[in-house]
Amino acid sequence: MLVLARKSGESFRVGMSVKITVLEIKGAQVKIGIDAPDEVIIYREELFRLVEEQNTMAASSSAVDNTNLSELWVALQKKGET
């Protein structure tokens, strides 16, 4: 991992189009500003991982056959009627 030291108000670049600025350092927390094109994803690492993991589960789960989904839908419909 590349390590850079920056003071509050200072920036650095990632590639030609991403600029990251340290906005504020307060105790244990750092506020960071990011200028990036809209096609670049910007998510907190924890959230990114959770979504990625859920997507992977969903993609492999989609191999189930149709009866599973039919069964699910019929059950939900019945529930709605009562």
Next chain:
Amino acid sequence: MNSVEWTNYREAAPENRLIEMKRGILGFENLKRFVFLPQDETVPFWQLRSIETGTVFVVINPFLIKPDYAPIIPGRDVRLLEIRKPSDVILMSIITVRREPLKATANLRAPIVINAKLRFAAQVVLEDEEYPLRYPLNTERAL
């Protein structure tokens, strides 16, 4: 076609039309081109299928399972997908199917947002923590 009825899921999805992922589904960033296919006639599920690898995501119109769903799409995603008005937008939630059918969940936190007019799409991770990654379709049981 000027407007999209949220409830009319069969009309809403641009069936058999190519969808371009402007920003990939997380973990599947390499997949850029998808088609929407109806799962079958009897259920309101759709398949979002990669034409590159055949990878399939089962999706549903989230308003069918959570009628008061009201996600706020961040500005950078609106710009990316060139959305001009709300009626340009179709939302789809990815379903995780389980061995036990009634345990299926829908991802309400990171919907697939589609510009139906231009057929651009992206998975958008909402900032609103109110919407879960694993929303049980069988809500009554969850409560």
